[in-house]
Amino acid sequence: MAADARAVVAHHFDSPDQQREAASLGMWVFLVTEVMFFGGLFLAYVVYRGSFPHAFAAASRELDIVLGTTNTALLLASSLTMALAVRAAQLGRRLPLVVFLALTMALGSVFLGIKMYEYHHKFVEGLFPGAAFRFSGPEAPHAEMFFCLYFAMTGLHALHMVIGLGVLAVMLVLGARGRFGPLYHNPVECAGLYWHFVDIVWIFLFPLLYLVGRHA
Amino acid sequence: MKTHPHTGPVVPVGVYVAVFAALLILTAMTTAAAFHDLGPMNNVVALGIAALKATLVVLFFMHVRYGTRLIPLVVAAGLFWLVILIALSLTDYLTRGWLGVPGR
Amino acid sequence: MVALPSETGIPPKVHYLNADYGIRSWLLTTDHKRIGILYLISITFFFAIGGLMAVLIRMELATPEGDLFQSDTYNRLFTMHGIMMIFFFLIPSIPAVLGNFLIPIMVGARDLAFPRLNLFSWYLFNIAGLFTIWALVHGGVDTGWTFYTPYSTRYSNTHVIATALGIFIAGFSSILTGLNFVVTIHRMRAPGLGWFRLPLFVWSLYATSLIFILGTPVLAITLLLLAAERVFGIGIFDPSLGGDPLLFQHLFWFYSHPAVYIMVLPAMGVVSEIVPAFARKKIFGYRFIAYASVALAVLGFLVWAHHMFVAGMSIYAATVFSALSMLVAVPSAVKVFNWTATLYQGSISWDTPMLYALGFIGLFTMGGLTGVMLATLGIDVHVHDTYFIIAHFHYIMVGGAIMGYLGGLHYWWPKITGKLYPRFWSRISAMVIFIGFNVTFFPQFILGYLGMPRRYHAYPPEFQVLNVMSSAGATILGVGYLIPLIYFIWSMRYGRHASSNPWGVVGLEWETTSPPPTENFETPPVVTRGPYEYSRSEEVADGR
Ligand SMILES: [Cu+2]
Secondary structure: OOHHHHHHOOOOOOOHHHHHHHHHHHHHHHHHHHHHHHHHHHHHHHHHHHHOHHHHHHHHOOOOHHHHHHHHHHHHHHHHHHHHHHHHHHOOOHHHHHHHHHHHHHHHHHHHHHHHHHHHHHHHOOOOOOOOOOOOOOOHHHHHHHHHHHHHHHHHHHHHHHHHHHHHHHHHHHHHOOOOEOOEOHHHHHHHHHHHHHHHHHHHHHHHHHOOOOOO | OEOOOOOOOEOOHHHHHHHHHHHHHHHHHHHHHHOOOOOOHHHHHHHHHHHHHHHHHHHHHOOOOOOOOHHHHHHHHHHHHHHHHHHHHHHHHHHOOOOOOOOO | OOOOOOOEOOOOOOOOOOOOOOHHHHHOOOOHHHHHHHHHHHHHHHHHHHHHHHHHHHHHOOOOOOOOOOHHHHHHHHHHHHHHHHHHHHHHHHHHHHHHHHHHHHOOOOOOOOHHHHHHHHHHHHHHHHHHHHHHHOOOOOOOOOOOOOHHHHHOOOOHHHHHHHHHHHHHHHHHHHHHHHHHHHHOOOOOOOHHHOOHHHHHHHHHHHHHHHHHHHHHHHHHHHHHHHHHOOOOOOHHHOOOHHHHHHHHHHHHHHHHHHHHHHHHHHHHHHHHHHHOOOOOOHHHHHHHHHHHHHHHHHOHHHHOOOOOOOHHHHHHHHHHHHHOHHHHHHHHHHHHHHHOOOOOOOOHHHHHHHHHHHHHHHHHHHHHHHHOHHHHHHHOOEHHHHHHHHHHHHHHHHHHHHHHHHHHHHHHHOEOOOHHHHHHHHHHHHHHHHHHHHHHHHHHHHOOEOOOOOOOHHHHHHHHHHHHHHHHHHHHHHHHHHHHHHHHHHOOEEOOOOOOOOOHHHHOOOOOOOOOOOOOOOOOOOOOOOOOHHHHOOOO
């Protein structure tokens, strides 16, 4: 092992390759646990949408499709910049790494801003489940169930994004200090995997929540 | 695609941009399709396109296409268990009314 | 039996226990061996709490009248007994203590893949325990360890949220442990150590880790939704919104049935190590046992609704789950047959670990066979929520998992501490535990079959004889558990020094010193043969 490689390899690993592959496998296994974590909510969605299709369609029409589609595009763009940030880290290019990480965080923040705006609207319109829930359509309790799921799923997703932003902030600082390069960039790579996963969750949430009842 | 001995896969920028463009187009398609009444096909289209988008992200942005064979196995295991959770639960929900006896 | 000359030895000058001193060197350690010992201390503490609850339960049930506790108190006792024993003792027991200590050594690595994560998960585990103990001290929980809705979300006035959060956090700790094991086994194996040269203990913990990874998150989200529903007074299990309380049960048992395999698979792994070691024979059907571990982990996920047969689920789905549940018997039986075949014509020595392993095989078989009975729809409807169930799962969890845990602890104690414990007392305690266990739980099969329901603090007088038997057995069992506690502690100070291979067996862990050095091996091992190579048994063994 070359001297520069030894400097970035923890004592219990034999080589930078072993360390990198362990880190990425660990991250993927963690993402599998995340799939199952969201999986419980997806099961609840499937069961209740199967039981109350009309109420779910009607409730879904209350969501703002323009904002939802915009957010989808924003998140996809943030995945692109994230991928480019990882690439910059792999190549040891410090300035592009910092720029792309900052862009990713900016896009993610705008997503969260729009999400907050949507939440605020739902509160004002009385669509937050609970005593103040008001729904004019038929099957109001079942529509309320839709909104329980809407807030649970998007809320959990938003929480993941907030955590992601925190992780990216750390990567930004470390990256600016020049900690990453061709031999050592697992942290950026793992942060990227996490960010893309959060993107994928949204890729499914978008049609399930926003597009259900559009054609009626 | 060039690789430094220890870097892992370095994917050309063009690939990322092309994937991003495809993702945007698919988003537009799924949104447009949702406004047409396709019957049960609405669900198929919406979920099919979502699955396609997710696959693109996994394969390219997340480097599964370039990595070791183990990672696709991990992804498949995750999906398989998600299917177990949903499908076996549905055996209950889809057949619950069959007997016509409440609670059976 | 005369002590073997090779049993005692001179300890190495520097090993992981004395490489560093002081409380900081323990609380901030990233050495998997030290973390295993930290877990040992934590789970022993939680076992004591859960055991105390069991003592109180058995005291109450010694008489038919509910004279010692109010029914409310009794509800809290059995709830806390279940939560402590399942989430804070059984689930972490073998994986977090023995697995932590042994997996890196057995794969010839210097540590787990993520040592700091490992320490972090120990802290999470203790924080989780503190949450739960806080709830216990402030009045406890009365929902049963299963937290069924809508009682838990709407009606119970006890500390459901704190306890659920405790279990939620403990879940993260087990997820991180499982993740660490999987990555270590995949990525850190020594040169020459292919998958089919791994000890079966490693295979069984790999399978266990799969359940940690794939099941625990579902429990986490379920408890989170439960807590949210309690906080907001509204949520997805709420029948007034069309919510289905059975959905909670589906989600809960999706994890909690496989959790049984989290408890018993590692014990099977321990038995797969002990049986060939003390029969001085290569294990019979290595690949079958390895595959059976993975098969149990997978099949374990396909059977969960057998807990819901009388809860109002579809009878058609119940039929499917009933049939799938019976399939679990196949890999379980494969293991039992292979262990038995290993014993056949072996030169068996009746050392303490072997006593536990044999105890495991018998008791697990009884628990497993009654499990097949319970998977049968008709019988399940008859004995549902009776003591038959209690007896069945205690045969699996206590007779199976704890026997395996104690067997493993006795097998590897010389490696972990470098000290030998008294042979006589350890054999006595193994016997006492076996007898005490059966006297405690066999009567409960009969009680259940006669119709005594679980979770009541009073019962009709005709059940008293069997209940007194059970309580008496519990006393014997309790004494049986105290004896090892005493002589293990004794041995740390007064025990003779163990040689690096006191049992005269094969395996990577026996090729390093007792206790091992911090980096596990003086020179990184290269593996050239499979496990359990007793073909040269005449040299390896001792000619007794
Ligand atoms: Cu079960």
